[in-house]
Amino acid sequence: MPKKTGNSQYKLLAEKWSNRHRNLQSELFSNHKDAFKWLVDNSKQLAVGSLASIFLLSSPVVAKIPGAISTASAQVSQAIDRKVFLVYDLKNVLPNDVRPLTADEEKNVSEILTRDFGISVSAELDGKRLNTTYGLIGQEQHLPRYPGDNIFNHFTSQDESGKYWSYGMTPGLGAWGYFTNSSGTLTQTDIDREKYYIAVQTFLSPGFDNNTKEYTDFFKYRKMLVVNPQNGKAVVSDIADAGPSPWTGKQLGGSPEVMNYLERVDGSQRGPVLYFFIDDPSDTIPLGPVQY
């Protein structure tokens, strides 16, 4: 018997899953008729914040052919789709092992990231590049932003404090020293630069030893797009420290906030990220998680 084509496989699954949903829906509406009737009768008085929640129950999408999917449904699944496609696309171009990418691989990855995030990224900027664009990320601590900044006054909310207090603060300073001179001159830019910082091996970048000053100036707070290729999460980060040491086996480090958002951890469970320069000469791209 000949194998089914992609289209036949789709039809098979679509029919099966549509039937399953239809049965569930019918069972739900008949077993809990009064509650749903009450909801319909009172929908105007209720704060309906998510049409998706009911739309998914009574969804006509299950019966419709592709292309006739409503705008609401498309919006509901859009964020998921984009992440899934990104993960899938990256999976096809990344090697199985974590190693520096070839020029072709870097080109493919930068094209995918630029297209999916709408942010122009590249492995090389102004003739400068890091030792790698694909590496294992480790956990860093908070950096002191000004003299006197400590773990007790570092956070702006209780929620932040509860989440990130335990990571502690480095005893030393970041590669560029304090972010500002005092708490009085601390700006939102300084706060974000520390919050979303990464440490990269600037000292291993080709050409660094010959032009240390020029390279140091280039790397200072340079924005990079950091992406977890396994879940599609991405953060616009800035370089605020140099490290880790090559002997650690890691290629970069992330602030507690960066690691938390990317869902990356240190130790035996550590994993890779992609990190590419962002071309943002007018400084218009904000630091922080990139929303789909």
Add this chain to the structure above:
Amino acid sequence: MKGKHFYSHLIEIHEIYLSISEMDLKDEERNHLLSLAEANIHATVISTVLPELSEDDKKTFLKNLVSNNHEETWKHLSARVQNAEEKISKSLQELKKEFLRDIEEARKS
């Protein structure tokens, strides 16, 4: 509480999405299957929860659901349904297995 739905933290659907993405499908077909998977997950959660609630609690639950207040939804469910999290997780795990089995069968057929 993070996530698109109040139960988002109880199911890791990445695997399902990846399996669908790996099939040789057009974008619109892939989107449609993803929408169907999401709709089934949602209906499964609701059909797990509603039988556990009184008529008044069903209304409160549905009201919380449409207001998109995940925290309030969970608070209410936890107070009214014994082991709500376990029950939902169990249903979702079973559904996930069925999805993956369906995909595997479709790819082999």
